[in-house]
Amino acid sequence: MKPDVLVIVPLRPDQQEQLEATYSLHRYDQADDKEAFLDQIGDKILAAVTNGGRGITRAQLDKLPNLKIVSSSGVGYDAIDVEACSEKGIKVTNTPDVLTDDVADMAVALFLAVRRDLVRGDAHVRSGAWGKDGPYPLTRSIRSKKVGIAGLGRIGKAIAARLEPMGVELAYHGRRQQADVAYHYMADLEAMAKWADVLIAAMPGGADTEGMISANVLEALGPQGSFINIARGSVVDEAALIACLKDGRLGSAGLDVFVNEPNPDVAFAAIPNAVLHPHNASGTVETRGAMSQLVVDNLKAHFAGQPLLTPVN
Ligand code: 8YV
16 A cells, blocks of 8 residues: 655656655645545545645644655745644655755856846847947946855855855854854844845745844845845845835845745836846756655655654754
8 A cells, every 4th residue: 555645746757756656646736626635635644745835834734634744845944834743743854955056056146147237238138229329337346245145054155155256255144153154244134234235135934034134124235235035035024125126225136036926026027126036046957856856755764764864843
């Protein structure tokens, strides 16, 4: 008898095949009436596969009385009710490390795109404005600029490592100073934003960091400053971000994440000083494959009674 597994979000094709071969899959993602579907099959589900975006809620967990593990594709688990899982003795796993490089690359891509005006430069060529109106306005050098990273975890460190050889001055903010890190630590986020030309958000999402990038922080960053977010939409006061970008209190932004995904606030579409990306920093074939494999491998370890590879709780 194959163990029954709930698929909230399917994996990449290779890994989905592995799941199909090993487990009896119940496709929540394909069910029209999801409530009725859970009522019908909830009792027999032993494991669930989801991702960082969809997660799993307490209401869903309540319908899965025999669930023992939630294996999620994504390093962030703010959409998973980990507290409810722990209460119910359900293990949660995520996919750290395998996505670090791609996410850090995207932070740097947004940083460069924003500071060197890549997207508007592209439009200047395509529209013929170059020939009609003349050369594109000058931008600002990256070299010698001050970059503050909020959240110096695995991804924050990978971003710093990429920026260091570009000749920027680096500082970081987090809950505490890290003994083995040479970058300048700033305990006050607003003070770091005031100091910085560019502020990069790389902290986890969730209640602890909600709205951390406040109106005050954005204003401290200022009219020449740029905000880059590859973390979660929830870490920034998005209404303040939109207002500050519109009226020039903040210079520019590069955003991979939004409060309402996949339908972000329509106001963003009319903001020329922002580069927008559809939450796809980990979205490469290689990395999504590695994330999917880690989801499969965590399930395998669980059903074999072995230690989980990347446990969250
Ligand atoms: C994914 C992410 O896009 O890892 C995360 O926390 O936000 C992204 O890698 C997300 O988990 C959906 O798969």
